[in-house]
Amino acid sequence: MSEQKVIMGNHALSYGAVTSRVQVIAAYPITPQTQVVELLSEMCADGTLDAEFIKVESEHSAMAASIGASAAGARAFTATSAQGLALMHEMLHWAVGARLPIVMGNINRSMAPPWTIWSEQTDSLSQRDTGWLQIYASSNQEVYDSVLIAYKVAENEKVSLPVMIILDAFFLSHTSENVTLIDQKDADRYLKPYNPKYRLDIKDPHTFGGLTGPDWYMELRYKIQKAMEDSIDVIKDAQKEFKEMFGREYGLVEPYRCEDADTILVTMATAASTSKQVIDELRDKGEKVGLLRIRFFRPFPYDEVRKYLKNSKKVIVLDRNLSPGAGGIVFQEVKSALYNEPVKPKIYGYIAGLGGRDITVNTIGKLFDDAKNSEPADIKWMEVKI
């Protein structure tokens, strides 16, 4: 039987790991860690979860231990946030180059200094070029479901890449809401045990990640890019099967009232969820507006983005992140996706909600107003007090 719970986003990640039968959890337990691994460590201690919990001395080590566990053939899980993710950076590349299907939760928090614990996507978007698949969730149910989907995709031999599941600090991480947990027997039918072709095994020795010169390194990078491209169909299949078994539907993107829309807002995570209310209100007034939520940021869903946006007149991108010297990171991706279209919409880049500042219905309403009455620009700031 599936079970109804009211749980916070952090625990949705923990339960997702439990339902996915993770075998090794390596984590650094101090700030900026969250309740994700706190609950998992309790479950490992009381025997509810049959997994090895490795307490390490830093996030760099947490990822290193996850890499070792995954290379040995175990299903590995970890979680972190902001500064902790930054400290992992070197190992994030290693997990990709070694083609290890690790799944990690990241609670989106702004980077220090100044010290901060509030929501912003710059931490995970700073890792976009490492080669991790990235999922940005907009509800706790989606967080939980995404853990199973992530392992299914990551462990597919066409992909063999790690996946990051990303949730907004507080707006999901500390907000409790209805989540349906999947019955373990059904989950086991969806997600089979991890059984890699090659693993660290003293009885069957292989070399992993040895010195590779210019004669072959490029081919390995080519294969990573190919795996990312191939992952699009693997994700579609995994999410289709998920829908057939559990009834909940996920895409690479989530379009909302985009049909016949003149103006489409593009954003990620909880800001997209709040935007639905604004879209509904504007539609009631007869305005042709829609929303395109980016769920998978890597691989970037170019085809879907073009399909939904190319016939609109205006595209508004709302970024809760900043690449200083450039602008919103999602904005850059969306703009480049549309560059070769023969007829292009005007595109507006807005920055809002940095450092956890609330993105309210009012904020999003103002953004639509501004785009209606102004010319496009690469960077426009919402609600800045300067």
Add this chain to the structure above:
Amino acid sequence: MLEIRIHGRGGQGGVIASKILAYAFAMEGKYVQAFPEFGVERRGAPVTAFIRVADGRINIRSKIYEPQHLIVLEPTLLSAIDITEGLKEGGFIVINTKKKPEELNIKVKNSKIATVDATGIALKHRLGSSAAPIVNTAILGGFAKATGFVKIESIVEAIKKEVPIKPEENAQAAIDAYNSTIM
């Protein structure tokens, strides 16, 4: 959609109260959100927590600035902070106090004020210490009685599921509060 704000002091269980209440509503088939003030909490300092309840999926994910209803765990907060900030007209205010509603000086148009001695009830059931009784479960009984939004049976069930320490005593505290709330 219902939007409720809970006021307490750090350590009284206001955040847990928001989760129990959300769980009780969820058991009645509602969609819920419960969240603390986003930030760091300190024992003894004013703490707020929030709940949204709706019949359908809740899309809005920003904070609650204009709640319809209030739950106040700590009577001293009435003189310490403006508990009615942003409060909409016509809602319920459920307060932990020995006083009767008419003895309180709260001026919000058309608000329906209910009082219950949650501290006395918590002390009777030995919840928390005598210096710092935990009143969060008792006040929820008062909320159920005053508003009628949620059944006391759901509150009791939610307490038994969500409260790890003294679940029976906490459940009884809610029932006692339910039976002694004054409107």
